Each structure stands twice: as C-alpha cells, then as structure tokens.
Amino acid sequence: xxxxxxxxxxxxxxxxxxxxxxxxxxxxxxxxxxxxxxxxxxxxxxxxxxxxxxxxxxxxxxxxxxxxxxxxxxxxxxxxxxxxxxxxxxxxxxxxxxxxxxxxxxxxxxxxxxxxxxxxxxxxxxxxxxxxxxxxxxxxxxxxxxxxxxxxxxxxxxxxxxxxxxxxx
Numbered sequence: 001x002x003x004x005x006x007x008x009x010x011x012x013x014x015x016x017x018x019x020x021x022x023x024x025x026x027x028x029x030x031x032x033x034x035x036x037x038x039x040x041x042x043x044x045x046x047x048x049x050x051x052x053x054x055x056x057x058x059x060x061x062x063x064x065x066x067x068x069x070x071x072x073x074x075x076x077x078x079x080x081x082x083x084x085x086x087x088x089x090x091x092x093x094x095x096x097x098x099x100x101x102x103x104x105x106x107x108x109x110x111x112x113x114x115x116x117x118x119x120x121x122x123x124x125x126x127x128x129x130x131x132x133x134x135x136x137x138x139x140x141x142x143x144x145x146x147x148x149x150x151x152x153x154x155x156x157x158x159x160x161x162x163x164x165x166x167x168x169x
Contacts, residue, residue: 042123047099047146047164050123051082051137059084062148064128066091068155070148073162079169082139089128095150095160099124099138105149109156140166 042050060083063071077083087097098105126134140146149161 044141045099045124046101046104046142047124047144048138048140048142048166051084051139053084053137055082055139056084056137057081059086061086061088062097063088063090064095064097064150064160065089066093068150068158068160070097070150070160070162075162075164076167077140077164078167079143080139080141082137085126085136085138087126087128087134087136089130089132089134092130094130094152095128095155096152097126097128097134097136097148098151099146099148099164102147105147105151105156105161109149109151112151112156113153140164142166143168 058081060075062085064087065071085097087095089095098108100108123136124138126136128134143166146164146166147161148164149156
C-alpha cells in the first residue's frame with residue numbers, strides 16, 4: 001500500500017516564501033545595520049561615534065525644507081564634542097539627515113535611487129516626517145571635514161547637503 005503525501009504543506013510554503021524572504025532581507029539589513037549597534041554597542045565611523053545624552057556639550061538646531069536645503073548648511077565643532085542635533089522638517093515632504101563622508105554619502109545616495117523605500121536605523125541617520133522633528137546625538141571624535149545630507153531619492157541630487165568641519169581640540 002502506497003501512502004500519498006498531501007501537496008498542501010508544499011503549496012502553503014511556496015505561497016509564503018516570498019513574504020518570508022522579504023522579512024529575512026529586512027532583518028538582515030536592519031535599517032542599514034541598526035542591529036550592529038544594538039548587538040555590539042556604538043560603531044566607530046570615520047566621522048565619529050554615537051553620543052550619549054548625558055554627555056551632550058551643546059544642541060544644534062537644523063531646519064530642512066522642500067527647497068532641498070538645510071539651515072545652517074555649514075557647521076564647525078571641536079574634536080570630542082558631543083552634539084544633540086534637533087532636526088525640524090518645515091516641509092510637506094519626508095526628509096532625512098545623514099552624517100558621513102562625501103564618498104559614503106555618494107554611495108548611499110546611489111543605493112537610495114535603486115531602492116527608495118530603504119529603512120534607516122543607524123545612529124547617524126534621522127528620518128523626519130513632514131512638519132515634525134527628529135533628534136540625534138553624535139560625538140565627533142575624529143578631526144576632519146565631513147558632510148550631512150538628505151539621501152531620499154532626488155533630494156541629494158537637488159543639493160540637499162551641508163558640511164561639518166571638526167577642529168582639533
């Protein structure tokens with residue numbers, strides 16, 4: 001006597017596979033590596049490291065708008081300074097504030113053009129809804145010239161970026 005196996009479990013698995021793959025992909029990217037920070041503590045970047053609220057030296061207000069500009073567009077900080085950035089989205093479009101080097105921002109902007117719905121979860125990124133505000137705390141422990149930008153598809157290309165000069169202590 002032959003035993004017949006029902007195709008139902010295989011059909012259910014096949015139907016669910018695409019959803020499971022998307023979920024796995026999102027988990028593996030975890031907002032561009034947010035899990036790295038949660039698993040191993042803050043990650044040192046060439047432009048600094050995630051700061052702690054108890055160690056904030058000063059607050060810098062950043063305004064962003066649909067004219068694809070930040071105000072201010074240029075900042076100067078001292079090495080070792082911990083800044084609380086408060087981002088105000090004065091526009092009707094979603095905007096973001098991402099710290100990095102010119103190279104990392106160029107690379108990330110190219111990724112965003114390919115996948116505009118990409119999630120963000122790193123300590124050096126703030127995604128700010130229209131008419132809302134966001135916050136980030138960052139310690140600039142490396143001397144150099146760095147940048148910030150909105151990497152939402154088209155915004156970076158329209159000139160939505162600024163610069164940060166970190167002076168030696």
